[in-house]
Amino acid sequence: MADKQGSLRARVTGRADARGALVVAEVAQSHDGSLGQAHAFVDAIARSGADAVKFQTHIAAAESTPSEPWRVPFSRQDESRYDYWRRMEFTPDQWAGLADHASQVGLVFLSSAFSIEAIELLEKIGMKAWKVASGEVGNLDLVRRMAATRAPMLLSSGMSSFDELDRAVEAVRAEGAPVAVLQCATAYPCPPEQLGLNVLDELRQRYGCWVGLSDHSATIYAGIAAATLGADVVEVHATLSTEMFGPDVPASITTTALADLVAGIRFVETALASPVDKDASAVSMQPMRDLFTRSAVAAVDLPSGTTIERHHLTAKKPGTGIPADRIPELVGRRVARHIPSDALLQEDDLEPLA
DSSP states (O other): OGGGSSOHHHHHHOOTTOOSOEEEEEEETTTTTOHHHHHHHHHHHHHHTOSEEEEEEOOHHHHOOTTOOOSSOOOSSOSSHHHHHHHTOOOHHHHHHHHHHHHHTTOEEEEEEOSHHHHHHHHHHOOSOEEEOGGGTTOHHHHHHHHTTOSOEEEEOTTOOHHHHHHHHHHHHHTTOOEEEEEEOOOSSOOGGGSOTTHHHHHHHHHOSEEEEEEOSSSSHHHHHHHHTTOSEEEEEEESOTTSOSTTGGGOEEHHHHHHHHHHHHHHHHHHTSOOOHHHHHHHTHHHHHHHSOEEEESSOBOTTOBOOGGGEEEESOSSSSBGGGHHHHTTOBBSSOBOTTOBOOGGGBOOOO
């Protein structure tokens, strides 16, 4: 259970008092190879209140071959998937500039590395944590190289069986790095029946580590639900507009919705961390109860000496007299003094019980 010693959010952000889920906004390829667009994402995500902005660092020649097939042929300007990866590349100085920009606006800079060369590039920038994409969990050379830095490792599980995850977690821990395992469904967008929120607890029980959700549902609901279940990290794809170009946009939420997601997560976390004593709450609410509850009230004039019958009484607000739920026990009691119609009964309006 070593990985659960302390908050992942505190560890990654460097804020000792940071609790709750680390909220990561994934840009992925939504910048479409535009450095200016990538910087625009950094500013928009910072305004949302998320903790981290995450990109993907692709070096085409290091991770792919020209024969890599399209998963979905979405691009009209790239002849092949390999050409697309090349167009997504930034130079080391450009990546460093994005990391500096993120730091300036209060964000943690993260990027998924898809090759050893990408790890080496990002390591020079200084990574607070490493994200292992779903398709790379079985790439143990890559996993070990990241883990050797001893920074926290976030393993996405979208394409992995438990056997493969077991090997990856073991590899990370063998290098002495802390680990978080994220439930993920590799569906774009992901329907609710495929989210697998139940897996969060399975991961927690199996690995005794931080757990979270890498969400592709294109909603804010899944992330809030994960926070309710105690997720240590919530990752969601973000876009500036749902009309933007790119394969990640259909599984993304806008940065405006991202702000709602962050607010919702923090709201839920505050509620869960603030247990309410129901009895104590009722006592503290007594002035309000006096206004909204009901008392036993004379339905007609009751002369002194009248023996109360059920039709003599009704229940009305406010609740500052004898409580209305005591009306049955008042039947048969004698009135000690005249009680006018619509008056709230008090104990001294009644003769003492024999």
